[in-house]
Amino acid sequence: MPLVSIQASLHRAQAEGYAIPLFDVFEFHSIVGTIAALEKKRAPGIVALPSRWVEGPHAAAHVAAVRLLAEEAPVPIALMLDHGSSFEACMRALSLGFTDIMYDGSRLPVEENIATTKAVVRAAHALGVPVEAEVGHVGLGADYESLDSARDSLTDPATAQRFVEETGVDYLAVAIGSAHGLYKGEPQLDLELLAAIRQRVDIPLVMHGGTGLSEQQFRDAIATGIVKVNIGTDLMLTASRRMGEVAQSPKPSFFAYTAAISKAYQERCAYYLDVFGASGKA
Numbered sequence: 001m002p003l004v005s006i007q008a009s010l011h012r013a014q015a016e017g018y019a020i021p022l023f024d025v026f027e028f029h030s031i032v033g034t035i036a037a038l039e040k041k042r043a044p045g046i047v048a049l050p051s052r053w054v055e056g057p058h059a060a061a062h063v064a065a066v067r068l069l070a071e072e073a074p075v076p077i078a079l080m081l082d083h084g085s086s087f088e089a090c091m092r093a094l095s096l097g098f099t100d101i102m103y104d105g106s107r108l109p110v111e112e113n114i115a116t117t118k119a120v121v122r123a124a125h126a127l128g129v130p131v132e133a134e135v136g137h138v139g140l141g142a143d144y145e146s147l148d149s150a151r152d153s154l155t156d157p158a159t160a161q162r163f164v165e166e167t168g169v170d171y172l173a174v175a176i177g178s179a180h181g182l183y184k185g186e187p188q189l190d191l192e193l194l195a196a197i198r199q200r201v202d203i204p205l206v207m208h209g210g211t212g213l214s215e216q217q218f219r220d221a222i223a224t225g226i227v228k229v230n231i232g233t234d235l236m237l238t239a240s241r242r243m244g245e246v247a248q249s250p251k252p253s254f255f256a257y258t259a260a261i262s263k264a265y266q267e268r269c270a271y272y273l274d275v276f277g278a279s280g281k282a
């Protein structure tokens, strides 16, 4: 199918109580593996390119690869900008035909975050493209000792409500205890906080930093209102480990390395689609 925004699928997931994963891809074989998993599981899904890739020299080629592979797949696939670093990066993604974009101003003072998010929303909506933004800040797992150590940057429910009302954003990434990359301590989610945000905000809520959470934590987060979960680190780590195994094999071939990337992506993406309840929902 042609690339399509994930918005309708997220609203359906929200009504029916499951979540849709976003998978970060970086090169051709990761794209192939991700789309193969979506096809096999008959699931809607989001293929995402990080901001640096969209700002870099091969952005259009990466987009073309996702678009052509998605067109051959019988399931709805969205192409999303992950953590758009500036207004300009978001505009570049719009010009390249992304179906959904995230602007991340979560490190800025909230008033600045609101102002830039609002400008991005205005431009994106003119083209019919939904926008995700983040309020509170999802930090790095490497700095994560415990939920209490992350407490200061968690999302405040009243601020989240004001942020959504003032910016007109379509999906909201919230900081509820998860973190990007591998966790130094044990990840814990503040489900009471998530429930309080859910009460004030009715658009799809997004959890970043999925790698390292247990299946139970995913289920609890989804039952409490998370509708989209971003996965990146686990995919990269599994693919790297598999390439390491190829290197250790008696006759490592070039093609065994590239196949290892696609296979690792396909397996791990399929796993998350099952855990989040997205399998069979295309």
Ligand SMILES: [Zn+2]
Binding pocket: 083, 180, 208, 209, 230
């Ligand atoms: Zn993220």
